[in-house]
Amino acid sequence: MTFKDFDFEPQLLDGLEAMGYDKPTPIQEQAIPLILQNKDLIACAQTGTGKTAAYVLPILDKIAKSDHRHINTLIIAPTRELAQQIDQQVDGLGYFVGASSISVYGGGSGQAWDQQKKAIEEGTDIIIATPGRLIAMFTSAGAVDMSHLKHLILDEADRMLDMGFNDDIMRILTFLPATRQTLMFSATMPPKIRTLAKAILKNPEQINIAISKPAEGILQLAYMAYDTQKLALLKHVLTEKEHDSVIIFASTKEKVKDLGRELQRSGFSIKAFHSDLEQNEREDIMRAFKNKEVKILMGTDILSRGIDVDGISLVVNYDVPPDPEDYIHRIGRTARADKTGTAITFINPKDQRSFFDIENLIGVEITKLPLLEKLGEAPLYQPQIKTKKSFEKKPFHPKRRKK
Ligand code: AMP
Numbered sequence: 120m121t122f123k124d125f126d127f128e129p130q131l132l133d134g135l136e137a138m139g140y141d142k143p144t145p146i147q148e149q150a151i152p153l154i155l156q157n158k159d160l161i162a163c164a165q166t167g168t169g170k171t172a173a174y175v176l177p178i179l180d181k182i183a184k185s186d187h188r189h190i191n192t193l194i195i196a197p198t199r200e201l202a203q204q205i206d207q208q209v210d211g212l213g214y215f216v217g218a219s220s221i222s223v224y225g226g227g228s229g230q231a232w233d234q235q236k237k238a239i240e241e242g243t244d245i246i247i248a249t250p251g252r253l254i255a256m257f258t259s260a261g262a263v264d265m266s267h268l269k270h271l272i273l274d275e276a277d278r279m280l281d282m283g284f285n286d287d288i289m290r291i292l293t294f295l296p297a298t299r300q301t302l303m304f305s306a307t308m309p310p311k312i313r314t315l316a317k318a319i320l321k322n323p324e325q326i327n328i329a330i331s332k333p334a335e336g337i338l339q340l341a342y343m344a345y346d347t348q349k350l351a352l353l354k355h356v357l358t359e360k361e362h363d364s365v366i367i368f369a370s371t372k373e374k375v376k377d378l379g380r381e382l383q384r385s386g387f388s389i390k391a392f393h394s395d396l397e398q399n400e401r402e403d404i405m406r407a408f409k410n411k412e413v414k415i416l417m418g419t420d421i422l423s424r425g426i427d428v429d430g431i432s433l434v435v436n437y438d439v440p441p442d443p444e445d446y447i448h449r450i451g452r453t454a455r456a457d458k459t460g461t462a463i464t465f466i467n468p469k470d471q472r473s474f475f476d477i478e479n480l481i482g483v484e485i486t487k488l489p490l491l492e493k494l495g496e497a498p499l500y501q502p503q504i505k506t507k508k509s510f511e512k513k514p515f516h517p518k519r520r521k522k
Contacts (some may be wrong), residue, residue, distance in 0.1 A: 122176075125151050128183040130215035131176065138211045143171035146328045147149060151177045157300050159320040164298045164328040165228070165306045167451045168274075171208050174272050174302050178496045179209070181269070183216045184246050188268030194247045195291065197278040198421070199224035199398065200405070202247045205274065209245055220245035226398035227250040240322065241262050250279065250287035257294045264294050273290040273319075276305040277312055285315070292319060307444055335460040337450055341474065342495045344465050350381065351494055356435060356463055357387060357415070364408065367417040368449050381419050389415040392422055420445050430453070434462045439470035443480040468498045476503035 120134050121142055123247035134484060143151065146164045153160055164170040175320040177193050185191060191194050198204045199222075206222040213220070223246060236256060239246060240263065248256070257263055271292075273279065281287065305312050308327075344352050357365065369375050372393040379391030390404045390413045407413040409428050416422065420440065431453045440446045446464075453460025464485070466474045478484055489495035 120148055125177075127176070127180045128216070129172055130183055130217070133215040134179070134212040135176075137214065138173065144173070145441065146170050146326065148178065149174045149326045149328070152175065153324045153326075154178070154300070154302065155180065159300060160302045160326065161316045161320060161323045162302070162304050162326040162328065163308045164304060164326070165304070165446065165451065167330050170304050170328075171205055171274070173272075174211065174304065175205070175208050175212055178245070178270055178272075179213045179218055180214050182213070182218045183331055187219070187244055189516070190243060190246060190263075190265055190269040192245045192272065193265070193268060193273060193295070194254070194272045195250060195253065195255075195288065196246065196247065196274045197234075197249065197282050197284065199226060199249055199422075200401075201275060202249055205247045209247070209377040213245075218244045220247060222246075222453070223248040223252050223256055225249060225255075237252050248354065250284045251293060252370070253291055254287055257291070261296075267298055269296055270302065271295060271302050272302045272304070274304050276303050276315065277307045277309065280311050280315065288315070289318075291480075306448070325343065336351070337453060338459070338461045339450065339464075340461065341464040341466055341485050341487050342490055342492070343471075343500050344467060344490060345498060346467050348490065348494045348497070349465050349467075350378070352465060352490065353435065353437060354377075354382075354385060355491060355494075356433075357382075360433075362426065362433045363411060363414070365415045365430055365433045365435065366422060366449075366452050367415060367435045367437055368422065368440070369417065369419065372419055374437070375417050375419055382415070382417075386413055388413050389417060392416055392418040394421060395421075420448075420449070422452070429489070432460050436462070436464035439466055439473045439477070441473055443473075443477040446477045466500065471502040473499060499511065 122132060122140070130299060146162065146168045148171040150162055151161060154174060162170065162173070164173070182191055194205055195203060202222045202224050206220055209220045211217065221235055221243045223235045223239070236259070239256060245260070248255075273288065303316055304322060344351060353363060353367070372395065375391045375393050379389055382389045389409065392401065392404055396404070404416070406412065408416045411430075434450050436446070436449060436455045450462035453462060464474065487500050
């Protein structure tokens with residue numbers, strides 16, 4: 120199948136060529152025809168599957184056929200980083216369509232707010248927004264005319280609910296026309312997502328692309344290590360091979376800051392990315408990382424979804440993520456679009472049960488490498504031996520458990 124099979128407008132095909140997309144990904148193959156037929160849709164798909172273009176392309180095609188006079192599409196995303204990335208894809212793919220878009224998110228300057236507001240009042244084809252700022256926009260002086268809206272898209276709906284945006288989403292709906300096409304994308308499909316889907320979608324089609332499997336090109340490795348051994352191990356992993364771009368995940372923002380400082384002191388080109396930074400600081404860090412001025416980015420799980428940077432060859436999990444799905448999101452930052460990459464996880468004795476859950480979810484036993492001798496003796500990997508804590512823990516996905 121090629122993009123020509125969708126009968127897209129020539130300007131959109133030009134955008135696809137400029138972006139270097141040759142053929143649709145599976146989610147695009149399935150979602151694009153349904154969206155072109157104006158169906159409501161609930162799609163279970165993770166970042167990295169091409170889900171953004173799966174809804175951006177058919178919408179741009181419809182905009183290309185429209186008169187561009189009204190706000191046509193509203194895309195709601197949980198974080199400003201994701202909103203910015205969606206905006207970049209809209210810009211790139213929609214360049215020749217002449218579609219206009221504006222992203223609306225909190226944290227910027229007063230000037231940014233004025234610009235966003237002006238653009239919306241003057242009319243734009245697509246608004247990409249985080250929930251809180253959008254409500255502020257709707258409720259501030261100066262009416263936003265949403266009466267011609269054709270499409271509402273909720274991206275990473277599960278993350279929005281996790282972040283407590285359910286009421287905000289319901290409130291936003293009150294500003295929108297009831298007759299519209301609604302699309303929901305979510306990496307996971309817990310019951311609360313199904314409830315939301317029931318409330319806001321009409322006879323939706325369903326697509327499920329969440330294979331819960333990391334990309335083929337990722338070499339997954341792990342070390343058993345005590346917490347006291349992890350820093351030296353990290354320095355070893357970062358220096359044993361040359362890497363252009365590396366992401367390190369740790370469990371808490373304090374750890375991210377401490378480790379970032381420690382590695383900076385040791386001469387590594389590293390920046391810590393966390394929620395205490397101002398938005399412009401976050402943007403500067405992300406830009407420097409994308410431009411390869413900074414080699415290593417360190418963060419918590421806020422980095423694991425939606426960060427779309429090419430050429431990341433190594434992902435290090437300094438701690439095991441407690442939720443196996445987060446593991447897949449984290450290591451999905453490497454080996455994007457047919458490239459290869461390595462993901463290395465440090466497992467302390469307390470986290471072995473969580474790691475075992477990850478291995479069960481992805482159906483692969485991940486190779487545990489021997490620790491360097493100079494770091495001392497490593498703990499053994501014995502996830503089935505129940506520590507008090509793991510005994511108390513509820514099993515994850517019991518149906519998928521092999522034993
Ligand atoms: P997403 O899942 O939307 O975060 O997209 C993941 C990455 O794949 C982004 O860098 C997109 O630009 C890229 N991408 C999306 N669709 C295609 C395609 N059909 N061919 C090549 N790259 C794509």
